Amino acid sequence: MSVAGVIVDECGRALLIQRRDNGRWEPPGGVLEAGETVPEALQREVLEETGLKIALPATLTGVYKNMTGLIVSLVFRCEATDGVPTTGDETYALRWATRDEISQLADEAYAVRVLDALDAPSPPAVRAHDGVRLI
Template structure:
Protein backbone atom coordinates (compact mmCIF):
# COMPACT_ATOMS: atom_id res chain seq x y z
CA UNK A 1 0.00 0.00 0.00
CA UNK A 2 1.64 3.29 -1.06
CA UNK A 3 0.13 5.50 1.69
CA UNK A 4 -0.50 3.88 5.09
CA UNK A 5 -4.00 4.25 6.52
CA UNK A 6 -2.74 6.11 9.61
CA UNK A 7 -1.33 8.85 7.36
CA UNK A 8 -4.58 9.14 5.38
CA UNK A 9 -6.51 9.47 8.67
CA UNK A 10 -4.10 12.08 10.03
CA UNK A 11 -4.25 14.07 6.78
CA UNK A 12 -8.04 14.41 7.27
CA UNK A 13 -7.23 16.52 10.35
CA UNK A 14 -4.05 18.35 9.37
CA UNK A 15 -4.44 18.74 5.62
CA UNK A 16 -1.12 19.34 3.87
CA UNK A 17 0.71 20.44 7.06
CA UNK A 18 4.19 19.09 7.68
CA UNK A 19 4.24 15.54 9.12
CA UNK A 20 7.38 14.16 10.75
CA UNK A 21 7.65 10.45 9.91
CA UNK A 22 10.11 7.65 10.52
CA UNK A 23 11.27 5.83 7.42
CA UNK A 24 13.44 2.77 6.93
CA UNK A 25 15.72 2.02 3.99
CA UNK A 26 17.29 -1.32 3.07
CA UNK A 27 20.62 -1.52 1.33
CA UNK A 28 20.48 -5.21 0.40
CA UNK A 29 23.86 -6.61 -0.62
CA UNK A 30 24.16 -10.14 -2.02
CA UNK A 31 27.26 -12.37 -1.54
CA UNK A 32 28.66 -11.09 -4.85
CA UNK A 33 28.40 -7.46 -3.70
CA UNK A 34 25.44 -6.57 -5.91
CA UNK A 35 22.82 -4.16 -4.58
CA UNK A 36 19.06 -4.74 -4.81
CA UNK A 37 17.08 -1.84 -6.27
CA UNK A 38 13.51 -1.33 -7.38
CA UNK A 39 12.05 1.14 -9.85
CA UNK A 40 9.41 3.06 -7.94
CA UNK A 41 5.88 3.17 -9.32
CA UNK A 42 5.24 6.70 -8.00
CA UNK A 43 8.07 8.47 -9.85
CA UNK A 44 9.72 5.82 -12.07
CA UNK A 45 13.14 6.26 -10.43
CA UNK A 46 15.43 3.48 -9.20
CA UNK A 47 15.86 3.39 -5.41
CA UNK A 48 16.65 1.18 -2.47
CA UNK A 49 13.55 -0.48 -1.01
CA UNK A 50 12.03 0.91 2.16
CA UNK A 51 9.03 2.58 3.65
CA UNK A 52 7.29 4.17 6.60
CA UNK A 53 6.93 2.68 10.07
CA UNK A 54 3.38 1.91 11.14
CA UNK A 55 2.48 3.06 14.68
CA UNK A 56 4.11 0.72 17.21
CA UNK A 57 6.17 -1.12 14.58
CA UNK A 58 9.86 -1.78 15.20
CA UNK A 59 12.23 -0.41 12.50
CA UNK A 60 13.85 -3.75 11.59
CA UNK A 61 10.47 -5.49 11.33
CA UNK A 62 9.12 -2.68 9.13
CA UNK A 63 12.18 -2.97 6.93
CA UNK A 64 11.81 -6.73 6.42
CA UNK A 65 8.11 -6.24 5.59
CA UNK A 66 8.72 -3.40 3.15
CA UNK A 67 11.54 -5.14 1.27
CA UNK A 68 9.44 -8.27 0.76
CA UNK A 69 6.35 -6.30 -0.29
CA UNK A 70 8.26 -4.19 -2.81
CA UNK A 71 10.76 -6.73 -4.19
CA UNK A 72 9.79 -10.31 -3.25
CA UNK A 73 13.17 -10.75 -1.54
CA UNK A 74 13.44 -11.84 2.09
CA UNK A 75 16.22 -10.13 4.06
CA UNK A 76 17.96 -10.12 7.40
CA UNK A 77 19.06 -6.68 8.67
CA UNK A 78 22.73 -6.91 9.67
CA UNK A 79 23.45 -3.45 11.01
CA UNK A 80 22.29 0.14 11.06
CA UNK A 81 24.18 2.06 8.38
CA UNK A 82 22.86 5.57 9.03
CA UNK A 83 20.31 7.61 10.95
CA UNK A 84 19.58 10.94 9.29
CA UNK A 85 16.77 13.50 9.31
CA UNK A 86 16.17 14.50 5.70
CA UNK A 87 15.05 17.97 4.59
CA UNK A 88 11.30 18.57 4.32
CA UNK A 89 9.68 17.41 1.08
CA UNK A 90 6.43 18.32 -0.65
CA UNK A 91 4.58 15.70 -2.70
CA UNK A 92 2.85 16.73 -5.96
CA UNK A 93 -0.52 16.72 -4.12
CA UNK A 94 0.81 19.33 -1.62
CA UNK A 95 1.37 16.99 1.35
CA UNK A 96 4.47 18.05 3.28
CA UNK A 97 6.65 15.49 5.09
CA UNK A 98 10.00 15.24 6.77
CA UNK A 99 11.58 11.84 7.31
CA UNK A 100 13.97 10.62 9.92
CA UNK A 101 15.45 7.71 7.95
CA UNK A 102 17.10 4.65 9.46
CA UNK A 103 19.11 2.85 6.78
CA UNK A 104 20.09 -0.79 7.37
CA UNK A 105 22.61 -2.95 5.55
CA UNK A 106 20.85 -6.25 4.85
CA UNK A 107 21.62 -9.63 3.33
CA UNK A 108 19.17 -11.59 1.21
CA UNK A 109 18.03 -14.96 2.59
CA UNK A 110 15.33 -16.03 0.12
CA UNK A 111 12.62 -15.11 -2.29
CA UNK A 112 12.82 -14.17 -5.94
CA UNK A 113 13.04 -10.57 -7.18
CA UNK A 114 9.71 -9.44 -8.65
CA UNK A 115 7.91 -6.16 -9.07
CA UNK A 116 4.69 -5.94 -7.07
CA UNK A 117 3.03 -3.67 -9.64
CA UNK A 118 1.81 -1.39 -6.84
CA UNK A 119 4.97 0.21 -5.47
CA UNK A 120 7.55 -1.34 -7.81
CA UNK A 121 7.67 -1.38 -11.61
CA UNK A 122 10.90 -3.40 -11.79
CA UNK A 123 13.36 -5.09 -9.42
CA UNK A 124 16.99 -5.92 -10.21
CA UNK A 125 20.45 -6.53 -8.77
CA UNK A 126 23.16 -4.03 -9.74
CA UNK A 127 26.93 -4.06 -9.47
CA UNK A 128 28.09 -1.12 -7.33
CA UNK A 129 30.02 0.31 -10.29
CA UNK A 130 26.98 0.11 -12.57
CA UNK A 131 24.20 1.67 -10.55
CA UNK A 132 21.43 3.46 -12.46
CA UNK A 133 20.91 7.18 -12.01
CA UNK A 134 19.53 7.88 -8.53
CA UNK A 135 19.22 10.91 -6.29
CA UNK A 136 22.05 11.80 -3.95
CA UNK A 137 20.05 10.78 -0.86
CA UNK A 138 19.85 7.16 -2.05
CA UNK A 139 23.49 7.08 -3.17
CA UNK A 140 24.55 8.42 0.25
CA UNK A 141 22.68 5.60 2.01
CA UNK A 142 24.33 3.01 -0.25
CA UNK A 143 27.74 4.54 0.48
CA UNK A 144 27.14 4.47 4.24
CA UNK A 145 26.03 0.82 4.09
CA UNK A 146 29.34 -0.04 2.41
CA UNK A 147 31.43 1.61 5.12
CA UNK A 148 32.79 -0.33 8.07
CA UNK A 149 32.45 0.92 11.62
CA UNK A 150 29.64 2.67 13.46
CA UNK A 151 26.52 4.01 11.80
CA UNK A 152 26.64 7.41 10.15
CA UNK A 153 24.75 10.24 11.85
CA UNK A 154 24.88 14.01 11.78
CA UNK A 155 27.16 15.08 14.62
CA UNK A 156 25.89 17.81 16.96
CA UNK A 157 27.23 21.26 16.13
Protein backbone atom coordinates in the same frame (compact mmCIF):
# COMPACT_ATOMS: atom_id res chain seq x y z
CA MET B 1 10.44 7.68 10.59
CA SER B 2 11.31 5.44 7.68
CA VAL B 3 13.52 2.40 7.09
CA ALA B 4 15.39 1.17 4.05
CA GLY B 5 17.15 -2.12 3.42
CA VAL B 6 20.23 -2.38 1.25
CA ILE B 7 20.41 -6.02 0.18
CA VAL B 8 23.88 -6.98 -1.00
CA ASP B 9 24.59 -10.00 -3.21
CA GLU B 10 27.71 -12.20 -3.35
CA CYS B 11 29.20 -9.90 -6.02
CA GLY B 12 28.92 -6.82 -3.79
CA ARG B 13 26.03 -5.32 -5.78
CA ALA B 14 23.05 -3.66 -4.09
CA LEU B 15 19.43 -4.35 -5.02
CA LEU B 16 17.64 -1.17 -6.10
CA ILE B 17 13.95 -0.80 -6.84
CA GLN B 18 12.40 1.54 -9.38
CA ARG B 19 9.35 3.05 -7.71
CA ARG B 20 6.04 3.04 -9.59
CA ASP B 21 4.95 6.42 -8.21
CA ASN B 22 7.93 8.51 -9.32
CA GLY B 23 10.19 6.24 -11.40
CA ARG B 24 13.18 6.81 -9.13
CA TRP B 25 15.74 4.15 -8.22
CA GLU B 26 16.10 3.64 -4.45
CA PRO B 27 16.73 0.94 -1.89
CA PRO B 28 13.50 -0.76 -0.78
CA GLY B 29 11.89 0.86 2.23
CA GLY B 30 9.17 3.06 3.60
CA VAL B 31 7.49 4.64 6.61
CA LEU B 32 6.76 2.75 9.81
CA GLU B 33 3.11 1.95 10.48
CA ALA B 34 1.46 2.66 13.84
CA GLY B 35 2.54 0.14 16.47
CA GLU B 36 5.21 -1.38 14.23
CA THR B 37 8.79 -1.90 15.40
CA VAL B 38 11.76 -0.89 13.26
CA PRO B 39 12.73 -4.53 12.49
CA GLU B 40 9.10 -5.38 11.59
CA ALA B 41 8.88 -2.38 9.26
CA LEU B 42 12.19 -3.26 7.62
CA GLN B 43 11.13 -6.85 6.96
CA ARG B 44 7.68 -5.79 5.72
CA GLU B 45 8.91 -3.08 3.37
CA VAL B 46 11.66 -5.22 1.84
CA LEU B 47 9.27 -8.15 1.32
CA GLU B 48 6.51 -5.95 -0.17
CA GLU B 49 8.86 -4.21 -2.59
CA THR B 50 11.23 -7.04 -3.57
CA GLY B 51 9.66 -10.40 -2.69
CA LEU B 52 12.68 -11.19 -0.51
CA LYS B 53 12.80 -12.13 3.16
CA ILE B 54 15.74 -10.75 5.12
CA ALA B 55 17.66 -11.97 8.14
CA LEU B 56 17.52 -10.12 11.44
CA PRO B 57 19.28 -8.48 13.00
CA ALA B 58 20.33 -6.30 10.09
CA THR B 59 23.27 -3.92 10.36
CA LEU B 60 22.42 -0.24 10.82
CA THR B 61 24.66 1.64 8.40
CA GLY B 62 23.27 5.16 8.55
CA VAL B 63 20.78 7.63 9.97
CA TYR B 64 19.61 10.33 7.56
CA LYS B 65 17.31 13.31 7.76
CA ASN B 66 15.22 14.39 4.78
CA MET B 67 15.31 18.17 5.20
CA THR B 68 12.25 18.72 2.99
CA GLY B 69 9.97 16.08 4.47
CA LEU B 70 11.45 16.20 7.99
CA ILE B 71 11.68 12.40 8.00
CA VAL B 72 14.43 10.48 9.75
CA SER B 73 15.46 7.40 7.80
CA LEU B 74 17.31 4.41 9.23
CA VAL B 75 19.24 2.45 6.60
CA PHE B 76 20.32 -1.15 7.14
CA ARG B 77 22.60 -3.53 5.26
CA CYS B 78 20.57 -6.71 4.82
CA GLU B 79 21.04 -10.32 3.84
CA ALA B 80 18.32 -12.02 1.79
CA THR B 81 17.41 -15.42 3.24
CA ASP B 82 14.48 -16.53 1.08
CA GLY B 83 12.42 -15.58 -1.93
CA VAL B 84 12.97 -14.53 -5.50
CA PRO B 85 13.41 -10.87 -6.45
CA THR B 86 10.12 -9.72 -7.95
CA THR B 87 8.21 -6.49 -8.50
CA GLY B 88 5.13 -5.58 -6.48
CA ASP B 89 2.40 -2.96 -6.28
CA GLU B 90 4.92 -0.20 -5.48
CA THR B 91 7.81 -1.50 -7.60
CA TYR B 92 8.15 -1.06 -11.37
CA ALA B 93 11.53 -2.80 -11.69
CA LEU B 94 14.41 -4.31 -9.71
CA ARG B 95 18.10 -4.14 -10.50
CA TRP B 96 21.32 -5.41 -8.94
CA ALA B 97 23.61 -2.39 -9.23
CA THR B 98 27.35 -1.89 -8.90
CA ARG B 99 28.82 1.13 -7.10
CA ASP B 100 29.16 3.02 -10.40
CA GLU B 101 25.62 2.14 -11.48
CA ILE B 102 24.20 3.24 -8.12
CA SER B 103 25.71 6.69 -8.56
CA GLN B 104 24.25 6.92 -12.08
CA LEU B 105 20.76 5.54 -11.31
CA ALA B 106 19.84 6.93 -7.92
CA ASP B 107 19.39 10.53 -6.81
CA GLU B 108 22.38 11.69 -4.78
CA ALA B 109 20.61 11.44 -1.42
CA TYR B 110 19.71 7.79 -2.04
CA ALA B 111 23.02 6.91 -3.70
CA VAL B 112 24.85 8.11 -0.57
CA ARG B 113 22.69 5.86 1.60
CA VAL B 114 23.32 2.79 -0.54
CA LEU B 115 27.04 3.46 -0.86
CA ASP B 116 27.32 3.98 2.91
CA ALA B 117 25.65 0.58 3.40
CA LEU B 118 28.05 -1.07 0.95
CA ASP B 119 30.97 0.45 2.87
CA ALA B 120 29.31 -0.46 6.22
CA PRO B 121 31.07 2.28 8.21
CA SER B 122 31.41 2.01 11.95
CA PRO B 123 29.87 3.89 13.62
CA PRO B 124 26.88 4.32 11.30
CA ALA B 125 26.83 7.37 9.05
CA VAL B 126 24.52 10.15 10.22
CA ARG B 127 23.77 12.61 7.43
CA ALA B 128 21.31 15.30 6.44
CA HIS B 129 19.38 14.92 3.15
CA ASP B 130 22.03 16.91 1.33
CA GLY B 131 24.69 14.37 2.31
CA VAL B 132 26.36 16.45 5.04
CA ARG B 133 27.48 14.23 7.92
CA LEU B 134 25.65 15.27 11.11
CA ILE B 135 28.11 13.69 13.58
